[in-house]
Amino acid sequence: MPAASARGSLPVAGLLSIGQVLARLTPEFPTLTTSKLRFLEVQGIVTPMRTESGYRKFSQGDVERLRIALQLQRDHYLPLHVIRDYLADRDAGRDAQHPGEQPPPSIHPHGRRFSRDELLKATGARAQLLNEAISIGLLPASESYPESAVGLLGAMSALDRHGIEPRHMRALRQAAERDAALVQQALAPLLHRTDPRSRARASEAGPELARRLDEVRSHFLKAALERILP
Known part of the structure; x- marks a missing residue:
């Protein structure tokens, strides 16, 4: 019901x-x-x-x-x-x-893998763009890529058309790593425990905290753009 x-x-x-x-x-x-x-x-x-x-x-x-x-x-x-x-x-x-x-859900699901050529075809990205993303560590050098790489490279390709290059993404990656450290600190009391219940609670709370951080970041970005754009 x-x-x-x-x-x-x-x-x-x-x-x-x-x-x-x-x-x-x-x-x-x-x-x-x-x-x-x-x-x-x-x-x-x-x-x-x-x-x-x-x-x-x-x-x-x-x-x-x-x-x-x-x-x-x-x-x-x-x-x-x-x-x-x-x-x-x-x-x-x-x-x-x-x-x-069912098997316990994973916060790192395994989906389809994409070869280099399939990744480029799925995103419409230039081969040079992928090479640059790999060279600065935004994507790994690999024989195949997860579905998440499609979204990332697709977004970088769209930004590249406006002159925003992979090298500009370094600051975003560093900010994401700081956010991850902040979430880890918040979840430390749960992560330090070994019982399955605490691990499950941490797996659930982590993405929710990340979503809230995204909301705050989006608010600040929107406010900044309002000051810039007519």
């Missing part, structure tokens, strides 16, 4: 308060708190209804979604984005394989 959201005058018969949900789930999940339930709401696992006064009201379907999410976190250490996708497939009536039966 998909999560639903509504405001205004709502029939509350059969719906549960957050305290009632907590009382139902804590026998199975003793460490569960109201803060954790609110966090799962923020992460899109459930979207409870609200009364006119703003109080959360959970359906039986919400409780089941929470139970599934908590079980997958506890028993399989799965990140929330995997759980969220699984629930979305269930909601849509798709044949969703239980994520606990």
Whole structure:
């Protein structure tokens, strides 16, 4: 049953308060708190209804979604984005394989590999541009390249047409490495642990922190361009 959201005058018969949900789930999940339930709401696992006064009201379907999410976190250490996708497939009536039966997701997925010629063809980049990117370390010298190289070289090719060359990318790479160090520092308490749960939490939080850093960087760039462009 998909999560639903509504405001205004709502029939509350059969719906549960957050305290009632907590009382139902804590026998199975003793460490569960109201803060954790609110966090799962923020992460899109459930979207409870609200009364006119703003109080959360959970359906039986919400409780089941929470139970599934908590079980997958506890028993399989799965990140929330995997759980969220699984629930979305269930909601849509798709044949969703239980994520606990699948190999743990990797933050470094292995996709198609591209030869040098295939990479150039896929991006429309000049061979010299690829050579320059390799010579300054933006791309490795390799017999084949991952899908991520297609996006990177394609972007560099578009910039190259405007006179922005690979050598100008060095500062961007250095800034990215500083960002990675900042994320590593923020996740240090989790990365220093060896249990699978902490590793899964770090794998989930890392991309989210990177996305937030991208948002801040985009804001600053947009503000700077507004000062430059008419």
